[in-house]
Amino acid sequence: MRRIHPLQWLPSLLVLAAFILLWWLASHHQWVSKVFLPTPEATWFRLLEGVASGPLTEQTLQTVGRMVQGWLLACGVGVVLGAMIGISQNARAFLQPILEFIRPLPASAIIPLAISIFGLGPNMVLFVVAFGAMWPVLLATLHGFASLEPRLHEVSSALQLSAFDFVRKVVLPSAMPDVLAGMRLSMTVSLIIAVVGEMIASQPGLGQAILLAARSFRADELFAGIVLLGVIGFVANALLGAAENWLLRWQRT
Amino acid sequence: MSADPTPALQFEGVSIRLGGKEILSPTTLDIRQGEFVCIIGPSGCGKTTLLRAAAGFVQPSAGAVRRGQEIVKGPSREAAFVFQDYGRALLPWRTVAGNVSLALEAMGVPAAERPVRIDKVLQTVGLSAHADKFPLQLSGGMQQRAQIARCLAQEPSMMMMDEPFGALDAMTRESLQDELSRLVRDSGLTVLFVTHDLEEAIYLGDRVVALRSNPTPGKPSVAAVVDVNIPGPRSQLSTKEHPEYLRLRRELYHFLGHH
Amino acid sequence: MARVNLKSLRGAVVPVVLLAVLEWYARGPGKNSDALAPPTEAAASLVGAVGDGSLLQASFFTLGSAAAGLAVGFVLGVLLGTWLGLSARAGRWGFLTVEVMRPIPSVALIPLAMLVYGFGVRMEASVVAFAVFWPMLVLAQAAARQVDLRLLEVADALRLSPAARLFKIVLPAMVPRLFVALRLGVAIALVVAVTVEIAANPHGLGYAIMLAQQSLDPALMLAWLFWIAVLGYAVNAGALWVQSRVARAMGASV
Numbered sequence: 001m002r003r004i005h006p007l008q009w010l011p012s013l014l015v016l017a018a019f020i021l022l023w024w025l026a027s028h029h030q031w032v033s034k035v036f037l038p039t040p041e042a043t044w045f046r047l048l049e050g051v052a053s054g055p056l057t058e059q060t061l062q063t064v065g066r067m068v069q070g071w072l073l074a075c076g077v078g079v080v081l082g083a084m085i086g087i088s089q090n091a092r093a094f095l096q097p098i099l100e101f102i103r104p105l106p107a108s109a110i111i112p113l114a115i116s117i118f119g120l121g122p123n124m125v126l127f128v129v130a131f132g133a134m135w136p137v138l139l140a141t142l143h144g145f146a147s148l149e150p151r152l153h154e155v156s157s158a159l160q161l162s163a164f165d166f167v168r169k170v171v172l173p174s175a176m177p178d179v180l181a182g183m184r185l186s187m188t189v190s191l192i193i194a195v196v197g198e199m200i201a202s203q204p205g206l207g208q209a210i211l212l213a214a215r216s217f218r219a220d221e222l223f224a225g226i227v228l229l230g231v232i233g234f235v236a237n238a239l240l241g242a243a244e245n246w247l248l249r250w251q252r253t
Numbered sequence: 254m255s256a257d258p259t260p261a262l263q264f265e266g267v268s269i270r271l272g273g274k275e276i277l278s279p280t281t282l283d284i285r286q287g288e289f290v291c292i293i294g295p296s297g298c299g300k301t302t303l304l305r306a307a308a309g310f311v312q313p314s315a316g317a318v319r320r321g322q323e324i325v326k327g328p329s330r331e332a333a334f335v336f337q338d339y340g341r342a343l344l345p346w347r348t349v350a351g352n353v354s355l356a357l358e359a360m361g362v363p364a365a366e367r368p369v370r371i372d373k374v375l376q377t378v379g380l381s382a383h384a385d386k387f388p389l390q391l392s393g394g395m396q397q398r399a400q401i402a403r404c405l406a407q408e409p410s411m412m413m414m415d416e417p418f419g420a421l422d423a424m425t426r427e428s429l430q431d432e433l434s435r436l437v438r439d440s441g442l443t444v445l446f447v448t449h450d451l452e453e454a455i456y457l458g459d460r461v462v463a464l465r466s467n468p469t470p471g472k473p474s475v476a477a478v479v480d481v482n483i484p485g486p487r488s489q490l491s492t493k494e495h496p497e498y499l500r501l502r503r504e505l506y507h508f509l510g511h512h
Numbered sequence: 513m514a515r516v517n518l519k520s521l522r523g524a525v526v527p528v529v530l531l532a533v534l535e536w537y538a539r540g541p542g543k544n545s546d547a548l549a550p551p552t553e554a555a556a557s558l559v560g561a562v563g564d565g566s567l568l569q570a571s572f573f574t575l576g577s578a579a580a581g582l583a584v585g586f587v588l589g590v591l592l593g594t595w596l597g598l599s600a601r602a603g604r605w606g607f608l609t610v611e612v613m614r615p616i617p618s619v620a621l622i623p624l625a626m627l628v629y630g631f632g633v634r635m636e637a638s639v640v641a642f643a644v645f646w647p648m649l650v651l652a653q654a655a656a657r658q659v660d661l662r663l664l665e666v667a668d669a670l671r672l673s674p675a676a677r678l679f680k681i682v683l684p685a686m687v688p689r690l691f692v693a694l695r696l697g698v699a700i701a702l703v704v705a706v707t708v709e710i711a712a713n714p715h716g717l718g719y720a721i722m723l724a725q726q727s728l729d730p731a732l733m734l735a736w737l738f739w740i741a742v743l744g745y746a747v748n749a750g751a752l753w754v755q756s757r758v759a760r761a762m763g764a765s766v
Binding site: 036 | 525620
Binding site for chain 2: 149151152154155157158159160161162165169170173174176248250251252
């Protein structure tokens with residue numbers, strides 16, 4: 001990322017402020033019904049109150065907990081499976097077609113099946129989160145392991161690297177960019193499925209919170225929840241992005 | 254110069270067919286210990302394949318390649334290989350020192366000994382100041398030197414080089430040629446050097462082997478083998494004006510496919 | 513000849529084996545399961561759904577809502593993204609707003625869309641549009657920024673008007689990358705549409721599969737699951753085909 005001088009953020013901040021001002025005007029002058037559009041200050045107060053003394057912190061932690069747990073499971077299984085399949089040409093020949101068929105399937109479509117197996121509970125949500133988040137990281141890892149630069153294979157055999165060292169010191173690091181990108185995508189999927197799962201299974205968390213807020217026509221609570229979900233998405237992506245940049249710092253010329 | 258009469262490398266009627274096509278016709282050639290042999294020829298003559306067979310990356314369809322007395326069955330640490338596309342042969346996630354270290358790690362050198370040996374080898378190629386840089390931060394010439402450093406760390410008896418300076422600009426190429434010459438002279442390494450640059454071949458080599466174009470079964474690939482008898486150390490200016498240099502250049506010119 | 517054919521069948525081995533195992537299990541030890549059914553029964557349910565028109569109806573709803581949302585999200589996203597990409601100043605100014613709005617998961621808007629539109633096409637299409645808008649914006653911005661400088665210099669040398677520059681040089685140069693973005697947008701649109709239906713909207717394929725589960729009809733549920741997978745695969749494959757045709761026609765390496 002280019003280094004952006006702090007002062008250069010100012011116009012961007014002003015534009016954002018302008019949009020918030022627009023929001024303020026729209027809500028106060030009822031350009032859009034108050035049922036749909038709360039005022040910015042109402043949203044802000046509801047947010048503060050919910051975090052300080054209300055259920056929002058607990059709900060956020062629930063959602064984040066589900067998201068992270070499912071993601072860790074998904075990455076663990078996905079990386080191992082992806083590596084095993086990616087490194088073996090035989091395995092790829094047998095498995096790639098069915099993987100390509102499953103790839104476009106919406107993860108949420110598994111929810112009904114999961115409900116049949118687990119019922120409407122936290123395990124169902126965790127299962128679907130892990131299952132849905134597994135595919136991006138599995139497929140990315142597979143690609144990373146399968147697309148090793150052939151030169152590096154030749155270098156490794158010229159150096160007489162043991163098979164174990166070859167995988168550990170050459171194949172795995174070379175697959176890192178793909179694996180990390182897959183993990184970042186998996187995190188996005190985890191958040192989405194966690195929220196949907198909470199909505200459907202009425203599990204405590206932000207997903208359920210915003211659904212209830214909408215049903216009770218409490219727009220300020222709804223918007224507060226949406227803001228928090230945006231924050232979760234932002235923070236998760238920023239953290240993973242920073243980790244990725246640090247791990248792949250050799251890419252920067 | 255070693256007095257050992259056993260050839261370092263022997264090609265005994267080696268021919269290679271791939272995908273139904275004759276890539277290299279029967280080739281018989283002996284490389285002496287400590288010799289610097291350059292292989293030239295037009296595109297498609299099989300010179301790179303010959304080199305890869307010497308390194309053990311490719312098995313001959315007929316005939317055998319021998320290193321010392323043993324038939325070459327696969328790659329070995331004895332024969333280091335320097336690729337032309339240095340960018341793809343270096344591990345981009347390791348520093349220069351890290352890349353050199355890979356060779357030592359493969360050899361089982363204990364961690365405590367590695368820094369000293371890495372340092373020595375980097376000094377030989379002149380990269381000591383850049384030990385902690387990543388390949389992408391280096392120029393083409395420096396990357397190629399890093400690859401050569403890693404090859405030297407293998408402590409090979411032989412170095413195969415596949416047009417190593419082909420992707421570099423003229424100035425970098427010339428300085429690397431001189432560095433390589435000096436390095437090889439000091440270490441007594443046997444070198445097999447493939448190039449399409451005739452001047453480079455004569456400048457660097459003790460012998461130049463010219464392969465003919467269009468390998469055909471039955472017809473030997475080797476068209477000519479000439480000794481380079483230019484006296485004294487090589488210099489980019491004076492050697493290239495030497496009459497023997499010019500004579501060899503004229504003699505070998507048409508082997509490159511010029512008409 | 514025979515060896516070539518055998519090798520290409522390797523990909524079919526695992527699915528066939530899995531289906532056979534499922535068939536055996538669902539007819540034997542798992543006979544009374546609410547979750548699993550024999551593939552043969554699922555196939556029969558699928559045929560039934562075709563026969564009574566529910567397959568076509570549900571598919572049309574999902575694909576239609578997805579397409580409507582994709583159209584809106586893609587066009588708006590590309591237009592805005594192109595502007596932000598071409599004008600460095602606009603790009604800088606809009607940076608924070610985009611970065612703040614972009615991470616909001618589209619599913620978070622489902623309750624809001626429900627509130628505004630109730631249930632139906634508009635609710636679903638609006639969530640799809642939001643989900644598609646941001647990636648299209650980002651990709652279009654990148655594509656606009658990456659238009660070869662050389663081409664822009666040509667535009668200057670020919671003294672083209674801003675409009676001509678946009679339509680004759682910039683947009684055509686962006687087309688291959690825009691088709692790649694479109695392919696991504698298609699994938700996102702379908703996934704989000706199905707997700708909205710599963711979560712809330714009582715229409716379309718997502719609702720059909722939820723309904724099958726609630727009716728404790730595993731054969732029908734698996735039939736819908738299979739059909740959603742097939743549709744997703746077909747739509748994505750179609751988008752890929754279009755994208756590669758365009759890329760080849762324009763001689764691009766992207």
